[in-house]
Amino acid sequence: xxxxxxxxxxxxxxxxxxxxxxxxxxxxxxxxxxxxxxxxxxxxxxxxxxxxxxxxxxxxxxxxxxxxxxxxxxxxxxxxxxxxxxxxxxxxxxxxxxxxxxxxxxxxxxxxxxxxxxxxxxxxxxxxxxxxxxxxxxxxxxxxxxxxxxxxxxxxxxxxxxxxxxxxxxxxxxxxxxxxxxxxxxxxxxxxxxxxxxxxxxxxxxxxxxxxxxxxxxxxxxxxxxxxxxxxxxxxxxxxxxxxxxxxxxxxxxxxxxxxxxxxxxxxxxxxxxxxxxxxxxxxxxxxxxxxxxxxxxxxxxxxxxxxxxxxxxxxxxxxxxxxxxxxxxxxxxxxxxxxxxxxxxxxxxxxxxxxxxxxxxxxxxxxxxxxxxxxxxxxxxxxxxxxxxxxxxxxxxxxxxxxxxxxxxxxxxxxxxxxxxxxxxxxxxxxxxxxxxxxxxxxxxxxxxxxxxxxxxxxxxxxxxxxxxxxxxxxxxxxxxxxxxxxxxxxxxxxxxxxxxxxxxxxxxxxxxxxxxxxxxxxxxxxxxxxxxxxxxxxxxxxxxxxxxxxxxxxxxxxxxxxxxxxxxxxxxxxxxxxxxxxxxxxxxxxxxxxxxxxxxxxxxxxxxxxxxxxxxxxxxxxxxxxxxxxxxxxxxxxxxxxxxxxxxxxxxxxxxxxxxxxxxxxxxxxxxxxxxxxxxxxxxxxxxxxxxxxxxxxxxxxxxxxxxxxxxxxxxxxxxxxxxxxxxxxxxxxxxxxxxxxxxxxxxxxxxxxxxxxxxxxxxxxxxxxxxxxxxxxxxxxxxxxxxxxxxxxxxxxxxxxxxxxxxxxxxxxxxxxxxxxxxxxxxxxxxxxxxxxxxxxxxxxxxxxxxxxxxxxxxxxxxxxxxxx
RNA sequence: GCGGACGUGGUGGAACGGUAGACACACAGGACUUAAAAUCCUGAGUUCGAAAGAGCGUGUGGGUUCGAGUCCCACCGUCCGCACCA
Numbered sequence: 001x002x003x004x005x006x007x008x009x010x011x012x013x014x015x016x017x018x019x020x021x022x023x024x025x026x027x028x029x030x031x032x033x034x035x036x037x038x039x040x041x042x043x044x045x046x047x048x049x050x051x052x053x054x055x056x057x058x059x060x061x062x063x064x065x066x067x068x069x070x071x072x073x074x075x076x077x078x079x080x081x082x083x084x085x086x087x088x089x090x091x092x093x094x095x096x097x098x099x100x101x102x103x104x105x106x107x108x109x110x111x112x113x114x115x116x117x118x119x120x121x122x123x124x125x126x127x128x129x130x131x132x133x134x135x136x137x138x139x140x141x142x143x144x145x146x147x148x149x150x151x152x153x154x155x156x157x158x159x160x161x162x163x164x165x166x167x168x169x170x171x172x173x174x175x176x177x178x179x180x181x182x183x184x185x186x187x188x189x190x191x192x193x194x195x196x197x198x199x200x201x202x203x204x205x206x207x208x209x210x211x212x213x214x215x216x217x218x219x220x221x222x223x224x225x226x227x228x229x230x231x232x233x234x235x236x237x238x239x240x241x242x243x244x245x246x247x248x249x250x251x252x253x254x255x256x257x258x259x260x261x262x263x264x265x266x267x268x269x270x271x272x273x274x275x276x277x278x279x280x281x282x283x284x285x286x287x288x289x290x291x292x293x294x295x296x297x298x299x300x301x302x303x304x305x306x307x308x309x310x311x312x313x314x315x316x317x318x319x320x321x322x323x324x325x326x327x328x329x330x331x332x333x334x335x336x337x338x339x340x341x342x343x344x345x346x347x348x349x350x351x352x353x354x355x356x357x358x359x360x361x362x363x364x365x366x367x368x369x370x371x372x373x374x375x376x377x378x379x380x381x382x383x384x385x386x387x388x389x390x391x392x393x394x395x396x397x398x399x400x401x402x403x404x405x406x407x408x409x410x411x412x413x414x415x416x417x418x419x420x421x422x423x424x425x426x427x428x429x430x431x432x433x434x435x436x437x438x439x440x441x442x443x444x445x446x447x448x449x450x451x452x453x454x455x456x457x458x459x460x461x462x463x464x465x466x467x468x469x470x471x472x473x474x475x476x477x478x479x480x481x482x483x484x485x486x487x488x489x490x491x492x493x494x495x496x497x498x499x500x501x502x503x504x505x506x507x508x509x510x511x512x513x514x515x516x517x518x519x520x521x522x523x524x525x526x527x528x529x530x531x532x533x534x535x536x537x538x539x540x541x542x543x544x545x546x547x548x549x550x551x552x553x554x555x556x557x558x559x560x561x562x563x564x565x566x567x568x569x570x571x572x573x574x575x576x577x578x579x580x581x582x583x584x585x586x587x588x589x590x591x592x593x594x595x596x597x598x599x600x601x602x603x604x605x606x607x608x609x610x611x612x613x614x615x616x617x618x619x620x621x622x623x624x625x626x627x628x629x630x631x632x633x634x635x636x637x638x639x640x641x642x643x644x645x646x647x648x649x650x651x652x653x654x655x656x657x658x659x660x661x662x663x664x665x666x667x668x669x670x671x672x673x674x675x676x677x678x679x680x681x682x683x684x685x686x687x688x689x690x691x692x693x694x695x696x697x698x699x700x701x702x703x704x705x706x707x708x709x710x711x712x713x714x715x716x717x718x719x720x721x722x723x724x725x726x727x728x729x730x731x732x733x734x735x736x737x738x739x740x741x742x743x744x745x746x747x748x749x750x751x752x753x754x755x756x757x758x759x760x761x762x763x764x765x766x767x768x769x770x771x772x773x774x775x776x777x778x779x780x781x782x783x784x785x786x787x788x789x790x791x792x793x794x795x796x797x798x799x800x801x802x803x804x805x806x807x808x809x810x811x812x813x814x815x816x817x818x819x820x821x822x823x824x825x826x827x828x829x830x831x832x833x834x835x836x837x838x839x840x841x842x843x844x845x846x847x848x849x850x851x852x853x854x855x856x857x858x859x860x861x862x863x864x865x866x867x868x869x870x871x872x
Numbered sequence: 873g874c875g876g877a878c879g880u881g882g883u884g885g886a887a888c889g890g891u892a893g894a895c896a897c898a899c900a901g902g903a904c905u906u907a908a909a910a911u912c913c914u915g916a917g918u919u920c921g922a923a924a925g926a927g928c929g930u931g932u933g934g935g936u937u938c939g940a941g942u943c944c945c946a947c948c949g950u951c952c953g954c955a956c957c958a
Contacts, residue, residue, distance in 0.1 A: 005910095219876065220953055228957075253958060266958090306956075332956040342958045350873080351956065425957055544953080658884045658896065666884070674897065677910085684911090734886070734895035741895090748912095816891035821939045823891050861938045867890040871938050 006683035008647025008676075012780040016117050024796055025068075025119040027075040029516065029527045036072035037531045038064040039511055039574075041539030041547070042079045045105035045127070046086060049112040051583040051629055051655065051667060052540070054639050058652040058777075059580060059661055059729060060538045061118045065776040066724045068119065069800040075531055077514040078113065078120045080106050080127035083134075083438045083503045091437075091469040098437040099465065102129055112640060116648045117779050119796070124517045128506035129437070133513065135460030136522035137505065138442040142453050143561040145443075149195050152451065155430065156336075159187035164473035165434040166191075186292060191432040192441055192499065196553045200225055200424040202571075203552055212576035214662075217544045224545050226425025230254035231409055232339065233418040235265060235315035238324055242313065243276035249315055249327065252338030252423060256412070257404035260393040261345035261366035263356055265315055266308060266330035268340040274329045277311040284309055284329065291331040306355055307331045318417045319394075319408070330355065338423055346383065353383040366393050367401055429550065431502040436467050436475040438500030446487035446494040455488050461496070474498055507547055508554035511537075511573055512564065523558065525565045532566065536727075537574040544579065578727050581664040583655065585635040587624035590614055595634040596621055598669070626666055637667055646676040649778035653679065656729040656777055679781055682740065682774070686785040688747055689767035692760055699757045705749050706758040712742035713762070713769045714807040720773040721800065729777075736774055743770065764789075772801045817842045818869040819851040827868065835862040842868040 019025065040060035043053055064076040080102075087098035094101075106127060113120070126133050144150035158167040162182040166189065196203075204225045207218045233256065235249045249265060267273050269291035278285035287309040308328035317323035325343075332351065333342055346356035347365040356363050368377040369388045377391065390396040396404040412418025432441070440461040442454035454461055464482045467475035476482060476498040487494035509522070515531040516524030532555075555573040558564040588596040602615045603623075612621040629636050642651045654675040659665040701707055716739035723732035743766055750759055767789055775782035775795050786795040814828045815838065825847035829838060839860045842848060852872060861869040 216876065216953085223875065223954060226954090226957070230958080251958080255958080304956085330956095332958095334957070337957045339958095344958090349958075351958085423957080425954095541952085660885075663878095663885095668884090668897080670897065671884085678896095680910090730885075731895090737895050744912095814891085818891085818939070821937095826891065859938065861890095863890065867939080869890080869938050 004687075006680055006781065006784070008649060008679060008780065009644055011784045012115075012117060012643075012648050015780045015783045016114065018783070018794070019117075019119075019796060022794070023123075024794065025074075025076065025121050026123055027077075027121045028073060029524075029530060031073040033071055033073040035075065035531060036064075036067040036536075037075045037511075037515075037534045038067065038536050039077065039514070039534045039538070041537070041543065042081050042507070042510060043109065044081045044084060044086075045102055045109055047105050047108070049109050049639050051637055051639060053113075054116065054651055055583050055655040055661075055665060056538060056540070056580055057113065057116060057118055058655050059578075059727070060536075061116075061120075061652070061779075062656065062724060062729060062732075062776040063536055063538075063727065065119050065779060065796070066721070066800070068796075069772070069775070069798065070721075071799060074119075075124075075514070076118075076120055077124040077517075078118070078122065079125055079510060079514065080109075080129075081503065081507050081510070082106065082127040082129035083500075083506055085435065085437070087437045088435060088469065088475075095469075097465065099129065099463075102127070102437075115640075115643050116652065119779070124514050126510075126513065126517050128439075128503075128510065131460050131462055133510075134439040134506070136513070137439050137501070137509070138454070138459050138461060139456065140509065140522050140558070140561070140563065141442060141501070142456070142459075143563070144194065144557060145453055147561055149198065149557050149561070150192060150431075151195065152190055152192055154188055154190045155193075156186050157189050157191065157430075159185045159189070161185055162472065166432070191430050192501075193428040193430050194505075194553070194557070196429045196550075197424060197426050199553055199556050200227070200426050201422075202556065203426075203549065206552070206572060210572065210575075210577070213574075214577065214579055217541070217548065217577060217579065220544045221549055224426065224549065228254050228423050228425075230421060230423060231256045231412065231418045232421045233259075233318055233343070233412060235318060235343070236417075237273075237327075238314040238316060240314075243273065243280060243311075246273050246276050246313070249273055249341050250339045251341045251343050252421065253343060254423075255345065255348060255401075255405075256408040256418070257390065257393075257396065257401045258345040258348045258366050259317075259319060259343070259408055260396065261347050261364050262317065262325055262343045263346055263361040263363070264325050264344045264359075265327040266333050266342050266344055266355070267311075267327060268333040268335035269329055269331065270335040271329070271333075271340045273311065273313065273327065273341070277313055277329075281312065284311060288329060291329070304331065306351060306358070308355060308359060310359075318412060318415075326361075328355075328359070336427065337425070347379045348383055348385050350383045350385070353379065353381075364392050366391060366396075370400075429502075429553075431505055432499040433502055434474040434477070434498075435500050436463065436469075438503060439506060440476070441497045441499050441501055443497045444485055444487060444494045445497065446490060446492060448492060449487055449489045449494075452487055452489050452494070458488065476500070504546055504550050508550045509558060511551070512555075512558065521563075523563045525563075529565050532564070533570065533572050533575040536576045536578065538578045538580060540582075541579040548574070548577070578661070580661050581659065582628045583665050583667055584626050585629050585637065585667045586626050587633050587635045588612055589622045589624055591619055591621065595632070597634045598637060628664075629667070642672060646672060647679070647780065649781050650676045650679055653733065653778055657733040658730055661727060661729050678737070678740070679778065682770070682778075682781060683785070685740070685743055685747060685770070686767060686788055689763055690788045690790070692750065692763055695757050695761040695764070699761055701758045701762060703756045703758055705746055706756065706762040709742065709746040709759065709762045709766055710804075711807050711810075712739055712746075713766045714803050716742075717769050717773050717801050718803045718808060721803075724776060732777070736770075736777075739770065739773070769801055771795055772798060813865050815863075815865065816867050817845060817848055818867065819848060820871060821869060822851075824848055824851050831865065833864070835864060838862050838864065838868060842870065 038060055040056050064074050068074045082102050087102050090096055090101045091098045141150055160167050160182055204227055207222055210218060230253050233251050237246055237248055269288040274288055278288055308330040311327050311329055313327040314324040315327055344352035346353040346363040348367055363379055365377055365379050367388050368391055374391045387401040390399045390404045409420055442461045444452045446452050464479055467479055469475055483496040483498050485494055485496050511534055512523050512528050516527035551573045556571050559566050559571055588601045590596055600615055601612050601621055603610060603612050612623050614621045627633060654672045655665060701710055716735055719735040720732045750763060771782045771785045782795050811831055812828055813831045814826050816823050817825045817827050825845045827842055829841055839862050855872045857870045857872050859871040
């Protein structure tokens, strides 16, 4: 029987059109089935889909299709995270308007995503650069402003003096702007902020409820929020040494127990005391200026010497009025954390110790390990920052560090010079960007009225479409007319805010907008309450902190401004999170050091003998490391090419196979070809089954072949379902391969057309089950095979097959038999056999008798249906 | 420096504390073919052995257990996150 080769690309286009016209994947906001919201992180429209997208969206689609088959009302939407700097860079480099560039990219990528056959509800699609989206974001901003969640403050920023813009910390490389190369300045600028720190405690505590999030991500967020418990302690300034207007210094410490080890205070160069003291000491003023010029890059921080300058100010120890310590300005104290002032305990902190040695300050050990000897314990070049027992600390001596902490806290609070204080590392979120291609911040600056919110009736504040990009700086700021408006309050000439919002704001609430993308308000309370939280969110680990933390904050801010009606227990946007690994590929370089595309390289040999030549010229090439696919290293494979050659099912199947989804996936040409062959193989099996003579009624299943096949069918369906449920797609793929092998055996038995009726019937069932278990992963082949088997429904609409539990267990089972933990033989016995029966049978095995060497077993461990261990 | 994850054949990887290496890739041998492709069959952790079989095997060293890839401790290596955070 000759079967035709399955033309995947052609059939896939056909079935995509069938799904499309049937609106199969449209989600209803009113449905009695249980809901399931499946979401993958929406893409930035950079130009074309890459394999990382294919992997991400294939995973989400398998999950969504499986949930659909299992009877859920599934919401699986797609949109575009469309604001951002690359569009402006394209405008500068290619003279194309950012909006135009973005929309062209969206059109390309939408077509590419459609060719993957994803079960998406395209009716809900939007781009964050659509006025119909960002107008609502402006409304949210105004509501945040009214509640104090959005506010303006002056803060230090990285300023690029050539490009005339603020740079994020990530955009400052070795102290220089990443585009201009100019040394970055620290500038004090008034910027817009979101008060994420208002939710610090809640964001930290609620991490404990996110049990379907990766532990790693929860930990990273916990560290980022950085809660620490300590005390604020006020040190009175000795009036004789006090600069003008300074009477005390407040420090923050997490180790009040070490207070008797204090030998100095250090304040940040921008601390009020530093400024006041500078006024009377030009040398100190110069030192502070020097510190301010210091860069903030990682390498600089690591190499910069710890330096200090004695202010001449002396402060009084809070536990001993007769004891004074000097106050230094130090370049390592941050004004942004705590109070901008610390007390230094050299024996308990390495940095303080280094500082004390350098400036010849006392080093008094106050804590020693619990098993230490107070008489001999000393501090050399290494500080002891652990817990233990207090020494040299007067009334604290002999206490544990924990008890000493409490005792000091009690005394300082009683004398009103200290208070317990929880401190967070998390800072408020600065959202101002001096950029064109973002959501305009809807406020107006009036000389008399101050900052005036744009009235709701005047929303949206639309971006002008005639901005110019031929000069550095913010195009909105230099636009001839856009920023000039009348003050909404007094009518006088006023100025629009020309900053736009950080693009992370756009992606902080899109998942809520998807639940009602056409609502006249930012959210539809009913729709959002029905769909949220997202039941399964899938995306890259690179968003572990920023996007995922911002979204968690936004959900709470939306609830507090009446845009979400959620109970306090459900203020989380993403119930379950999965972070998938990257797609990687081998890299190739020509002899003269140019990166080469995989398609331009021919590989020969294997193992250590593998060698590459540049196909066109025949010159030898170098095979490099396996790295994340990137344009710069040219180790890219274009999904379009793969889909055109092998089909979407093949691309989907391949990226789901082999590697566990959370790990990196290595793309190989051989691997994709092999997936393609497997699709042809399944297609042949379907044709063979379709050609079988039908059996009208279900016969008794009696022959060994039929029984074995049915067991394999039901077990595979069961195994695939649970693997997908656990997002273990590589295991699901392996189950299908395994099942295909079983099916092949059964088909071989029926090849002569003389098979028993029960096998014929079981093969028909097998064909049906095969298609259903592959339908989430290879939806097109499943649909095509379904039609070939003669069904006139769509498999995409079919419920997940039911599993006959009786077929999942065997009457006889095989248990391993060990002697002293070493496997010697195995025993096949009735599943119902009791421990005594199993033990007796095991002891009769030749291999066991031989291994016993005549000894009498001391003990026999029998775990029914698992193992027997004979101990001698 | 702090925190975390990972380490299994030639390769990607399976394995509720219970027969390690499922499944796939690559490889080798065979069948079909004039030939190739495609397809099908067979083999394979490693050492010794003709075979039956036996020894050794999940980074290293200890521990818990009748039994450890899995749990605990230490170390080595790789990767990731944070980092003058008081």
